[in-house]
Amino acid sequence: MHIMYRKPTELPPAGMLLGKGVAATALGTTLLGAAALLAPSTHPLLHAAAGSLRVLAPYALACGAAALITWLVLRPIRPAATATSDPQAPASHWSEPLFQQLTPQGFTAICGELFAQPGRRIRVERIDAESADLWLHPADAMRPVELIQCRQWAGHLAGVKELRELQGAMVSRDVARGTFVTTSGFTADARRFARAHGIALVDVHDLLALVERRSPAQQCDLVAFAWTAR
Structure with a gap:
């Protein structure tokens, strides 16, 4: 019997997560702004569109927040510079x-x-x-x-x-x-x-x-x- 193994899911690179997180957050903010502009309208279609935008905006913001949090966890950490000097480095003054x-x-x-x-x-x-x-x-x-x-x-x-x-x-x-x-x-x-x-x-x-x-x-x-x- 041939058994099929599913390839483990790979997380996208940290740089890609940052881009997606920023984009999703910007989209959610835009949707909320558009909903706020359309809400006062008395036209039935525009009023319905405002309601739909208010529903979609939280999902976009949530996706953006999740991507940004994941980026914070996965991003490469640059080692802090140490105050100690290389013991093999040549001396720079006479003694x-x-x-x-x-x-x-x-x-x-x-x-x-x-x-x-x-x-x-x-x-x-x-x-x-x-x-x-x-x-x-x-x-x-x-x-x-x-x-x-x-x-x-x-x-x-x-x-x-x-x-x-x-x-x-x-x-x-x-x-x-x-x-x-x-x-x-x-x-x-x-x-x-x-x-x-x-x-x-x-x-x-x-x-x-x-x-x-x-x-x-x-x-x-x-x-x-x-x-x-x-």
């Missing part, structure tokens, strides 16, 4: 944690901007994901005159070992000036070693201070530059 959040390329690029000197060009030598060396050359010379080692470290204090490596690189290239830059800090022994050997130390506090020497507009430009550096 000490921002130096650690930058990509390695972004951190290196910012160091190049902060330590750039007139008449000097910078050659970048990438060491690893957290480290890069910036060699400063006179514009028309091949031999560098300064080495800036940039280390994007979190929680690892630079010690004497790292400064000896900087000193060794300076001696091998006959470079007189050296600077060690880190997003963390330095041990007390490292600071004593740097003072004894003329090495400049720049920690995350110093980096932020270098940025804050610039105008607010320049700081905004640096943020954009850092996030887009490749």
